[in-house]
Amino acid sequence: MATFLQVAFDGLLNGLLYALVAAGLSLIWGVMDVINFAHGEFLMIAMYLSYWLGFIWKIDPLISSIAGGAFVFIVGALTYRLVISRTIGKSAMSALLATFGLSMLLKNICLNRFSPNFRLLQDTLLGGKTLDLAGIIIPVPQLVIGIFALALLFVIYRLVNKTRLGWAIQATAMDKEAAELMGINTENIYLLVFGLGGACVGIAGGLLPSYLAVHPEVGALFSLIAFICVAMGGFGSIPGALLASLLIGLVEAFAGFYIAPVFKYVAVFGLYLAVVMVRPRGLFGW
Amino acid sequence: MLTKGKIDRKDLFWLGLLAVFAAIPVTPWFNHSSFAQHVLIQVFLYSSMAQAWNILGGYCGQVSFGHSVFFGIGAYGAGMAVVKFGLIPWPGILAGAVIAAVVAVAISYPCFKLKGHYFAIATFAIVEIFNRLFMVWYWVGGAIGLDYGFTQPGWKNFVWYQSKVGYFYGVLLLFMLVFGIVRWIERHRFGFYLRAVREGQETAESLGVNSTRVKLSAMALSAFLAALCGAFFAQYNYRVDPPMVMSLDMSMKFVLITILGGLGTFYGPLLGAALLIPLQEYTRAYLGGIGGGVDLIIFGLLIVIVVVYQPKGIMGILDRILNGIRRSRSGEGGK
Numbered sequence: 001m002a003t004f005l006q007v008a009f010d011g012l013l014n015g016l017l018y019a020l021v022a023a024g025l026s027l028i029w030g031v032m033d034v035i036n037f038a039h040g041e042f043l044m045i046a047m048y049l050s051y052w053l054g055f056i057w058k059i060d061p062l063i064s065s066i067a068g069g070a071f072v073f074i075v076g077a078l079t080y081r082l083v084i085s086r087t088i089g090k091s092a093m094s095a096l097l098a099t100f101g102l103s104m105l106l107k108n109i110c111l112n113r114f115s116p117n118f119r120l121l122q123d124t125l126l127g128g129k130t131l132d133l134a135g136i137i138i139p140v141p142q143l144v145i146g147i148f149a150l151a152l153l154f155v156i157y158r159l160v161n162k163t164r165l166g167w168a169i170q171a172t173a174m175d176k177e178a179a180e181l182m183g184i185n186t187e188n189i190y191l192l193v194f195g196l197g198g199a200c201v202g203i204a205g206g207l208l209p210s211y212l213a214v215h216p217e218v219g220a221l222f223s224l225i226a227f228i229c230v231a232m233g234g235f236g237s238i239p240g241a242l243l244a245s246l247l248i249g250l251v252e253a254f255a256g257f258y259i260a261p262v263f264k265y266v267a268v269f270g271l272y273l274a275v276v277m278v279r280p281r282g283l284f285g286w
Numbered sequence: 287m288l289t290k291g292k293i294d295r296k297d298l299f300w301l302g303l304l305a306v307f308a309a310i311p312v313t314p315w316f317n318h319s320s321f322a323q324h325v326l327i328q329v330f331l332y333s334s335m336a337q338a339w340n341i342l343g344g345y346c347g348q349v350s351f352g353h354s355v356f357f358g359i360g361a362y363g364a365g366m367a368v369v370k371f372g373l374i375p376w377p378g379i380l381a382g383a384v385i386a387a388v389v390a391v392a393i394s395y396p397c398f399k400l401k402g403h404y405f406a407i408a409t410f411a412i413v414e415i416f417n418r419l420f421m422v423w424y425w426v427g428g429a430i431g432l433d434y435g436f437t438q439p440g441w442k443n444f445v446w447y448q449s450k451v452g453y454f455y456g457v458l459l460l461f462m463l464v465f466g467i468v469r470w471i472e473r474h475r476f477g478f479y480l481r482a483v484r485e486g487q488e489t490a491e492s493l494g495v496n497s498t499r500v501k502l503s504a505m506a507l508s509a510f511l512a513a514l515c516g517a518f519f520a521q522y523n524y525r526v527d528p529p530m531v532m533s534l535d536m537s538m539k540f541v542l543i544t545i546l547g548g549l550g551t552f553y554g555p556l557l558g559a560a561l562l563i564p565l566q567e568y569t570r571a572y573l574g575g576i577g578g579g580v581d582l583i584i585f586g587l588l589i590v591i592v593v594v595y596q597p598k599g600i601m602g603i604l605d606r607i608l609n610g611i612r613r614s615r616s617g618e619g620g621k
Contacts, residue, residue, distance in 0.1 A: 035403050035407075086594045087593065087594060090597055092403070093349050097541070097589065098589070098594055100538060100542075101587070101590040103586070104589070105582075105583055105590065107582075108579030108583045109583055112579045112580065224414065227407045263422075265414055269411035269412075269415045272408070273408060280400050
């Protein structure tokens with residue numbers, strides 16, 4: 001029983017990490033109907049930033065995460081200005097393909113500059129610490145990331161649903177032209193949403209180097225998992241993305257522990273296919 | 287519109303092009319450098335792959351990111367016949383291609399009801415599932431893959447060791463087959479069905495086109511041809527393992543070469559491969575040591591620029607130039 005609970009906890013904590021990564025993607029997808037294929041590379045950039053800040057100036061990832069969020073906000077806004085804004089109104093696939101090109105570009109620039117080595121920060125504030133909760137071992141960095149994930153999702157949810165800016169974002173998502181007629185500057189909304197989506201993943205990336213090694217390929221799997229979380233949750237639904245992330249974390253942990261480690265992603269991707277076969281627009285999709 | 291059996295100027299150009307390609311091995315440039323031979327073979331292989339994908343993605347408008355699965359099944363077909371059963375590769379190549387077509391139909395029948403990004407992500411998921419299952423399927427070699435032993439070189443075993451000329455003609459045959467089929471489709475009723483489904487599925491259905499059947503046949507044909515390319519890939523590299531053939535990166539090559547050249551055009555896949563493959567091979571050869579990843583940096587940048595500024599790819603640029611020439615000529619003629 002203790003093993004079962006331990007596996008379940010590990011799965012949930014991993015699921016919260018996925019939710020944190022997926023949150024920004026969900027926001028972008030929901031508002032602009034764009035899949036940002038470079039999402040995992042945005043994560044990687046923030047991880048490298050946090051790693052170098054920690055390595056050179058001994059800044060803890062907890063603080064670097066703010067820098068990561070700010071930096072990727074700018075990267076996201078620039079990506080929107082230079083790439084995404086020019087694909088809006090063209091075929092649905094063009095933004096995806098353009099951001100795939102961008103992801104290759106970013107990944108290989110990091111490969112070229114920083115080599116393919118795995119880099120992990122030592123002696124961070126949280127690194128290596130664990131909590132013992134009645135026999136269940138909870139690693140502190142993962143727990144902190146989980147708390148961050150819940151807080152960030154709550155903030156985004158509130159922002160979109162309870163503020164004037166959020167209403168403008170929703171209006172833009174529902175009908176761009178009608179929103180423009182109501183006096184909303186949709187161009188700025190898109191820019192802001194892309195920046196915010198980047199900031200979310202930047203915060204996630206800033207926190208990670210205290211327990212996850214940075215390397216140029218680190219974003220690839222996170223991208224795929226984040227796509228699946230968002231799609232399974234349903235078109236731009238933030239509660240849906242959270243639920244799907246937790247489900248994916250649990251399925252991954254149980255399949256990895258009780259069947260075999262190699263089957264964990266087979267189970268995760270299989271779960272996605274099974275869900276969309278039954279509900280073609282995801283769990284909370286409309 | 288349906289000009290069956292007639293040969294027009296476009297066909298003459300195409301046949302002339304094939305004749306030029308077939309004559310390449312007699313040129314001294316070709317015999318001088320085996321690297322140039324390698325690059326040329328890759329160009330024809332990747333343009334065939336992209337053209338196979340183009341049937342479904344370009345003409346029929348169903349953007350699949352799952353083609354490395356079919357490519358991989360074809361590669362494993364050839365590999366299993368040679369390595370596991372000790373046969374000549376040909377029955378394995380045929381079996382692999384047929385299995386790939388069957389798998390493609392079985393997978394896409396449920397997936398075609400998904401729309402837009404949900405379909406795209408489903409095809410990503412399928413690639414990952416196949417990749418990981420083949421990694422632990424020990425009967426087909428697992429993660430180690432299948433390594434070819436030494437066999438008698440020649441057309442019977444479809445391997446050559448000393449010269450690449452055999453491979454060159456092999457890949458040229460493949461190229462002719464894939465491009466020939468697409469040439470035939472373009473002017474046949476089936477091609478019109480494909481484009482009708484791409485332009486508007488509901489409209490096509492209201493005119494009596496069975497869109498599900500059209501999409502599934504395009505998928506089966508596309509997967510069959512992709513699997514043949516995979517078989518050639520295995521024979522050419524003397525080995526096959528899951529990350530080599532069934533990966534997202536391989537899937538993206540099918541898509542990106544076509545996009546770069548021109549989606550849904552006949553010469554697009556050839557142009558895309560002719561630009562990209564030499565760029566990739568030569569940058570890797572010359573910059574490989576000092577700058578890892580430079581070829582992919584250029585490739586990534588190229589993709590962004592093409593998708594953003596010239597969504598019709600190289601064919602779009604060529605069309606614009608040709609139209610410009612034509613217009614200035616007719617302008618002069620009017621004077």
